[in-house]
Amino acid sequence: MHSNILPKSSELSSLMQPLKNTLRQLSGHPTRDRVLPLREYDIDHVLGFFPPVALSRLDGEHAVWETLLDDAKGKVSLGEDTRAESKAKRSYGESWRARVRSVSILDLESIRLFTHHQQVPRLPVGVLSQNIRALQRAHMVLAFLIHFYVHSQLPAQDRSHLxxxxxxxVPIVAISRLLGIAPVLTLADTVLWNAQPSDPSLPFSVSNIRFAHLFSGTETERQFYMASIKPELIGVDILHAFEQYHGMINPADPVCVSKTARDIVGVARTIDEITQVMGEIKATVNPYQFYWEVRPWFSGSGPATDPSTRWIYEGVSESSQLDLAGPSAGQSTVMHALDVFFDVDHKQVQHRPAPQTAANKAADKGFMERMWRYMPGDHRRYLEDLRRxxxxxxxxxxxxxLLREAYDKAVLSLKEFRDAHIQVATLFIISQARTTPPGTAEEAAERAQFAVQGASKGxxxxxxxxxxxxxxxxTARTLLGST
Incomplete structure (x- = not known):
């Protein structure tokens, strides 16, 4: 029943179609039913899913959101943190949350007007792009505010909901409808829209990045975001390979097959690079600090079995039906594009070799596709077109x-990436869930009372x-082998 809250990608596409058609006409590309050039999905040829130019700050009446966020960073502490320095910030946190509640529900017309199809022909492309970035910035700021607001409160098991x-x-749901994304903190907020060039005079790159917002203010959090950025930038080459393939008139032609095989081997090498980055996180991110000081800020609305952690969005109808799980590496469009292109069957509906393991049978088989709802609408539409x-x-x-060998090489690289992901998750989450919280013995014992069941869940x-x-x-079941 999510359609009442967040439009389906097809509905969003229909809403935005006049806008898209105008952009295609301006760029010389006709409307067509196929996988379109990357730019049609707000994918940059150099930066991939990162916006080529991100808005640095909201102004006018929406600047109040920026001010509230500025006033939270470094001053509002994690509610479950029982250390003395965190407790000392609780009084400020209470007054800050009161200020948040007192803010008027702003008129969104100024930030959403550009999406109305009647306005599209009158808007220069530059202005249009700027307004899209304003929506993205607004979503990011509001999402950070929501997670600061929720997680700065003391855990309470006797409440019915948060x-x-x-x-x-109200504003984040309205903005999310326009962007086609979940109204909660997502990977797009923490990584794609949070990264800016540290030196604006130089191109955006891995060596020229700063993050607009951090919850904990720690180097661990910054390095965690860096580890998420690198695969997205490295993965741009993968998107180009897919674009080349779907641009072929006759991919079965021997010359095209030979080129595709070379490109797919290149994709395999790129996946190997991403796997290497995954391994490097162990040297740059402190697992203990990440688990206890960073990860709690990311948590979204809790399961139905624990009402005290369920979120209710005041003023929003059918709030319980919102997608509010929070950010996850599973929201990376690059990794989902690999799954779609190589036809990895996460739902396990295809008849493929290899027996079902206990993990296969117990897993949530709709998880990966559900993560699509946490991506920007244009990026989700790219995956849908890629699948079709x-x-x-x-x-x-x-x-x-020839192509079978290249295909299996890439799929095997993807499987090895997921092996590495399991190792990292084990170190950073599963193992850390068994550690003692930071602080003195008394502080750690107090925090242990707040421990949530299922702390090593995703x-x-x-x-x-x-x-x-x-x-x-x-992924392993996707291998063709000699069959």
Whole structure:
């Protein structure tokens, strides 16, 4: 029943179609039913899913959100943190939350007017792009505010739910409808829209990045975001390879098959680079600090079995039906594009070799596709078009030994990436869940009372190891081998 809250991608696409058609006409590309050039999905040819120019700050009446966020950073502490320095910030946190509740629900017309199809022909492309970035900035700021607001409160098991005030809930839901994204903190907020060039005079790159917002203010959090950024930037080459393939008139032509095989081997090498980055996180991010000081800020609305952690968005109808799981590495569009292109069957509906393991049977088989709802609408539409694209690579690989070898090489690299992901998740979450909270013995004992069951679960409440192993096994089942 999510359609009443967040439009389906098809509905969003219909709403935005006049806008898209105008952009295609301006760029010289006709409207067509196929996988379109990357720019049609707000994908930059150099930066991929990162906006080429991000808005640095909201102004006018929406600047109040920026001010509230500035006033939270470094001054509002994690509610479950029982150390003395965190407790000393609780009084300020209470007054800050009162200020948040007192903010008027702003008139969104100034920030959403550009989406109305009647306005599209009158808007220069530059102005249009700027307004899209304003929506993204607004979503990011509001999402950070919501998570600061919720997680700065003391845990309480006797409450029926957590209330997100209308001053935040109403605008983020309205903005999320326009962007086609979940109204909660997502990977797009923490990484894609949070990263800015540290030196604006130089191009955006891995060596020229700063993050606009951190919850904990720690180097661990910054390095965690850096580890998430690198695969997105490295993965741009993968998107180009997919674009090349779907741009072929006859991909079964021997010359095209040979080129595709080379490109897919290149994709495998790029996946290997991403896997290497995954391994490097152990040297740059402190697992203990990440688990206890950073990760709690990311948590979204809790499971139905624990009403005290369920979020209700004040002033929003059917609030209980919102997608509010919080950010996850599973929201990376680059990784989902690999799954779609190579036809990895996470739902396990295809008849493929390899037996079902216990992890396969227990996992939430709809998890990966559900993560699509936490992506920007244009990026989700890219995945949908990629899935509907003509001449699926798997079918062609079955008919060509040369392409089959390249295909399996890439799928095996993807499987090895997921092996590495399991190792990292084990170190950073599963193992840390068994450690003692930071602080003195008394402080640690006090915080232990706030421990939430299922602390080593992933986004959505599924045991993390089970979900990751299922994804790894589904990838392994994609290999064609000699069959």
């Amino acid at each position: 209330v997100v005030p209308a001053s935040l809930a 694209g003509q001449n699926p690579i798997r079918g062609l690989a079955k008919e060509s030994p 986004t959505g409440g599924m045991p993390l190891a089970t979900q990751l192993k299922s994804g790894r096994d589904s």
